[in-house]
Amino acid sequence: METKRPTVPAAEEILGGYFPVLDHGFVALVDYMGSDEDVERAARVSYGYGTRKVSATRGLIRYLRRHRHTTPSEMVEFKFHCAMPMFVARQWIRHRTASVNELSARYSLMPLLFYTPAQEQFALQSRSNKQGREGGAPPEVYRKAVEEWEGMRRRAGEAYGWLLEEDVAREIARIDLPVSTYTQWYWKIDLHNLLHFLSLRVDPRAQWEIQQFARVIAGIVKRVAPLSYEAWVDYDLESRPLTRTERSVLARLLDADDQGVRTRAGGSASRDDLGAAGLSAREIEELAEKLRDPGAPDFELDLSRMRSAEEMGAAMYEAVPSSFD
Ligand SMILES: Cc1cc2nc3c(=O)[nH]c(=O)nc-3n(C[C@H](O)[C@H](O)[C@H](O)COP(=O)(O)OP(=O)(O)OC[C@H]3O[C@@H](n4cnc5c(N)ncnc54)[C@H](O)[C@@H]3O)c2cc1C
Numbered sequence: 001m002e003t004k005r006p007t008v009p010a011a012e013e014i015l016g017g018y019f020p021v022l023d024h025g026f027v028a029l030v031d032y033m034g035s036d037e038d039v040e041r042a043a044r045v046s047y048g049y050g051t052r053k054v055s056a057t058r059g060l061i062r063y064l065r066r067h068r069h070t071t072p073s074e075m076v077e078f079k080f081h082c083a084m085p086m087f088v089a090r091q092w093i094r095h096r097t098a099s100v101n102e103l104s105a106r107y108s109l110m111p112l113l114f115y116t117p118a119q120e121q122f123a124l125q126s127r128s129n130k131q132g133r134e135g136g137a138p139p140e141v142y143r144k145a146v147e148e149w150e151g152m153r154r155r156a157g158e159a160y161g162w163l164l165e166e167d168v169a170r171e172i173a174r175i176d177l178p179v180s181t182y183t184q185w186y187w188k189i190d191l192h193n194l195l196h197f198l199s200l201r202v203d204p205r206a207q208w209e210i211q212q213f214a215r216v217i218a219g220i221v222k223r224v225a226p227l228s229y230e231a232w233v234d235y236d237l238e239s240r241p242l243t244r245t246e247r248s249v250l251a252r253l254l255d256a257d258d259q260g261v262r263t264r265a266g267g268s269a270s271r272d273d274l275g276a277a278g279l280s281a282r283e284i285e286e287l288a289e290k291l292r293d294p295g296a297p298d299f300e301l302d303l304s305r306m307r308s309a310e311e312m313g314a315a316m317y318e319a320v321p322s323s324f325d
Contacts, residue, residue: 005033006034008032008035008223008224008225010224011032011220011223011224013223013303014029014220014303015029015030015031016030016309017029017306018081018306018307018308018309019216019219019301019307020305020307021084021212021216022085022115022209023115023116023118024083024113024114024115024182025082025083025084025085025115026081026082026083027080027081027082027217028081028309028312029078029224030079030080030081031077032076032077032078032224033076033077034075034076034077035076035225036058036225036226036227036228037057038075038076039061039064039072039073039075039191039225040060040061041075042071042075043064043069057227058230061228062231062234064231065228065231065232065234065235066231066235070192071192073192073195073228074190074192075190075191076190076224076228077188077191078188078189078190078194078220078221078224079186079188080186080187080188080217080220081185081187082187083182083183083184083312083316084182084210084213085114085179085180085181085183085209086177086178086180086182087179087209088207088210088213089102089183089185090179091207091210092210092213095189095193095196095200097189097190098189098193098194098197099187099188100186101185101186102183103184103185105170105171105177106169106174109164109320110160110174110177110183110320111182111318111319112157112160112320112321113182113315113316113319114149114181115180115182115209116146116149117209119136119139119142120136121208121209122137122141122145123135123136123137124137129205131205133208149180153178156176156178157321160173160176160177160321161321191225191228195236198214198217198218198232199237201214202215202218202299216301218299219299219300221299222299222300222301223301229299233296233297238294240290243283245277245278245279245283246279246287246290248277249269249274249279249287254267271284274287
């Protein structure tokens with residue numbers, strides 16, 4: 001049956017397709033409502049479809065995002081089916097502005113799928129960032145860690161299977177499954193709140209594992225609402241707010257008017273000058289980061305990785321403790 005609903009060819013191409021993430025996870029766009037035109041339509045409430053040029057839509061969407069007029073982007077909705085390790089789900093669920101329905105381990109049998117970091121991701125504790133990692137760990141430590149994880153997970157899986165065989169309630173049997181165990185959920189969120197989620201979770205300061213999910217979701221947004229995606233990259237993701245002191249330092253270095261921006265002759269601001277202006281050592285580092293050329297991030301989806309729901313479902317089903325399927 002033909003639909004009268006607005007659709008986007010690039011989104012239709014991936015609708016219902018499953019993109020693998022980490023070793024057993026995935027992200028699939030199962031439904032969406034609206035696109036860039038609906039953001040514009042909400043902002044201009046009186047216009048119908050097809051009455052505007054793409055360039056006008058783009059200009060308006062960029063204006064709205066620059067000026068934080070955000071409610072029009074709440075008119076676009078996304079529904080995802082995702083599977084992720086429980087420790088990733090814990091970070092993800094902190095984004096309260098979504099609707100979530102998670103697999104119930106009280107009701108269903110948990111697939112015994114556990115996340116194992118690849119060796120490239122197995123790193124030492126960062127010295128500069130208490131919430132981060134840096135540098136590769138010795139390969140022998142990685143090998144031993146994998147052995148340890150496999151042993152613990154085998155033991156946890158066996159205990160889970162045994163408790164189920166003894167007819168212990170599923171809600172009790174699952175209590176010692178580790179946070180590396182994959183869970184899954186349906187996740188519905190509007191474009192405005194999704195872009196906020198992405199700003200925080202594609203950021204290098206977010207844990208690498210959740211970044212991998214966010215990157216796929218960003219690729220999906222790029223297909224559903226490409227103009228909003230572009231404006232988000234330009235005005236949110238890669239933009240950096242300047243503090244009052246930073247602006248005042250830059251104003252001493254640059255002349256800016258409606259004719260353009262020019263460097264002031266002989267202008268420079270040494271570390272001492274920045275300190276004297278009131279910037280702390282940390283703020284000086286942050287200013288240098290803000291002024292670095294951001295480049296252009298690319299969240300293009302790799303369509304060759306897209307798999308069917310049946311294929312993904314079979315992998316989950318096979319991982320349910322065998323005597324109970
Ligand atoms: C790198 C990183 C490290 C983190 N470390 C920690 C940590 O150590 N410990 C920890 O507990 N969390 C941590 N978090 C989680 C973080 O504090 C937020 O809970 C999470 O990122 C969700 O952000 P949010 O509240 O803006 O998003 P959402 O929940 O999606 O909310 C979106 C926006 O809606 C508004 N909003 C929603 N609910 C309320 C409310 N009840 N009251 C007022 N405004 C509301 C706010 O403006 C909010 O920004 C970390 C997050 C990141 C990205």
